[in-house]
Amino acid sequence: MSTPDWAEWHAEHERTLADPHGFLAVTSLNFLDATPRRFPDAPGEWATGPSGPFVVLQSGESLTLDGVELTGRHEFGVLPERGGVFPVSGDAVIEVARRGGFDVVRPRHPSNPLRVEFHGTPTYAFSGKWQLNGRFVAYETPRDVTVGAAVEGLEHVYSSPGVVEFEALGTPLSLTVFNGRTAGSFFALFTDETSGVTTYAANRSLAIDPPAANGTVTLDFNRATNLPCAYTDFATCPLPPAGNRLPVAVEAGEKIPYERVA
Known part of the structure; x- marks a missing residue:
């Protein structure tokens, strides 16, 4: 994805967010x-x-x-x-x-x-260095993973087909992934060293296209997005699994919404 492609993708993402019934x-x-x-x-x-x-x-x-x-x-x-x-x-x-x-x-x-009154979400500038190669490693059988929620006392259960292993800023990392919206795709819920500083504290989400035949995937953190709970207290968004708290600063994707800035 190039800068113009990313800009078009993000504009469409924000149009969906601001849908009359979104x-x-x-x-x-x-x-x-x-x-x-x-x-x-x-x-x-x-x-x-x-x-x-x-x-x-x-x-x-x-x-x-x-x-x-x-x-x-x-x-x-x-x-x-x-x-x-x-x-x-x-x-x-x-x-x-x-x-x-x-x-x-x-x-x-x-x-x-x-x-x-919505007027968009601040983001990091597009950067090719945050388009990373990874490898999907499937579990022998999918695992149910229980995670917390933005609403206290609520829990969500997702089926995880495996993990994605990759490297960022010289650090070997992995993310537990869940099944995505389209067949074979995934999404990962994560936090990182920017969470609560420049990005929303509770979570961000990253969509991942289906892996190639050899298991390789692309993680484009420029497409890391906020969940609805970043904007409204009326969302029940899931929180990341414990292992998805990355010990690096992912300076890519969406930042804390204007609506949440004190």
């Missing part, structure tokens, strides 16, 4: 239990039980899901971990999801000031 539009994070509750930024009374989350909509209230208007009581069914649905309410969507074993409701309003 994470910058989230106005609250609500953990459901058996007691029906009403939230100021979503219609209906919400609760969850053995059959999954449900909403009870009063007269004059409705949601739309997959083009179908919902009224009265609607059950969303048992949701898979990291799954969810997005019924529509006016110009907002009401995310109903399962995170860390809990059912949550997370309204997303395009008019949220965090989204409206």
Whole structure:
């Protein structure tokens, strides 16, 4: 990836972040239990039980899901971990999801000031020295890895197919990786010596393309990105595995968002 390619990639990344119903539009994070509750930024009374989350909509209230208007009581069914649905309410969507074993409701309003006032994320300048070669080393069988979360008391479990070994600034390093969005790809959650100084303290994420036949991969730390918790307290982002705390300063990728600078 060259400087112009990186600039185009990052511009698209920020457009996605600032989507009208993206994470910058989230106005609250609500953990459901058996007691029906009403939230100021979503219609209906919400609760969850053995059959999954449900909403009870009063007269004059409705949601739309997959083009179908919902009224009265609607059950969303048992949701898979990291799954969810997005019924529509006016110009907002009401995310109903399962995170860390809990059912949550997370309204997303395009008019949220965090989204409206967003003007980009500071980054390090693109540098070819942070495009590193590595090698994927697969486990005999994938391993479940439990990590913490940005929300205290919450945990996430990810399946890890193996580790990526590489060298940076003369130091041999490795990262536990998880399965990525596309077949054969990975992502790594990590911190480094810049974390809490120039980059967000809790985590950054690095997408890694599928390895070549001989296991080689490219780690382009220019594409190290913040997770949503870097911008909003209404995110349940996973934290890096303990072994992914790199003892070098990765001066590449996204920095602490303007919104988090004191």
